[in-house]
Amino acid sequence: YFYLRYTMSYRDLEEIxxxxxxxxxxxxxxxxxxxxxxxxxxSAQSKKRPTLSSWRMDETYLRVRGKWMYLYRAVDKAGNTLDFMLSERRNRPAATRFFAKALSSNGIPNKIAIDKSGANAAAIREVNRILKRFGCPAKVQTIRSKFFNNMIEQDHRFIKRRVRHMCGFKSFESASAALDGIEVANMIRKQQFSSDTTSGFRMFAEIAG
Known part of the structure; x- marks a missing residue:
């Protein structure tokens, strides 16, 4: 938890x-x-508090093995983390996988605010086609708004700040795992879990348990 939450190296933590x-x-x-x-x-996805049905979705980028890769992320209109997924590509299939993952853990939103990415818009259309195929009357509304999406772009900063102090990811597996942990630490910081404890470390241990 301390490695994932704070800007320290493995060697720093070993010494501490x-x-x-x-x-x-x-x-x-x-x-x-x-x-x-x-x-x-x-485990955190199953234990977090319910989230709102208005989403903001965006992707940010980072280097893995010297190559740019993309971290898909979504928050609700209150800024609560919904879901996240590291991808080697930034395209419609990747966005569709991310939306499917987010829907499975958070339910169907009323609307999703995105940037001008054509791939993300196409992915939402694909999700709506799948929902219709399964007889779901709900249809996800797409909003293209820089103003609405500013919230998640600001939220990227916590993740990017932590990753910036790491020595670099050597594999997709290690990058994905570390980012998963950093996102959970970020969710704890946002108080997205119901608990009597005020300690981030104890909350992390409760989620892990």
Whole structure:
């Protein structure tokens, strides 16, 4: 949790823990993040408070193995994190996969605000076709608004600030896992979970448990 939440390296955390009498290698910490972060993120989706039906969706970018990759993200109109997905490509199939993932964990929204991306608009049309095929009367409204989407662009900053201090991702798997964990830490910061604890670390442990 401390690695995912704060701007510190694995070696920093190794040293901090050693000062408290806990001996753990920085490589072990890395393996823990890769192994457990995605499972904790899945648990977080089932434990978070209900979200609103007006969404803002956007993607940001980061380097993995020296190549640009894309982090799809969505928040509701109150700024609560809905879902996230790292993708090697920024196109209609990737956007469709992301929307399917977000709908499965958050239900069907009334509307989604996006930027001018044609791929995202095409993905929402595809989602509406799928919903109609399954007899769902609901239709997701698309809003193209820079003003509405400014909220999620601001929300990207927490993720980008944490990633900026990392030494770089060596694989898609490690990048995806670390981003899953960072997103959960961000959700805890936003108080998206019902709990008596005020400690972010304890909340993370409750989600993991």
């Amino acid at each position: 823990m050693a000062e408290r009498g806990v001996q753990v290698d920085h490589a072990t910490l890395n393996r823990w993040v890769v192994k457990y972060s995605s499972m904790i993120a899945a």
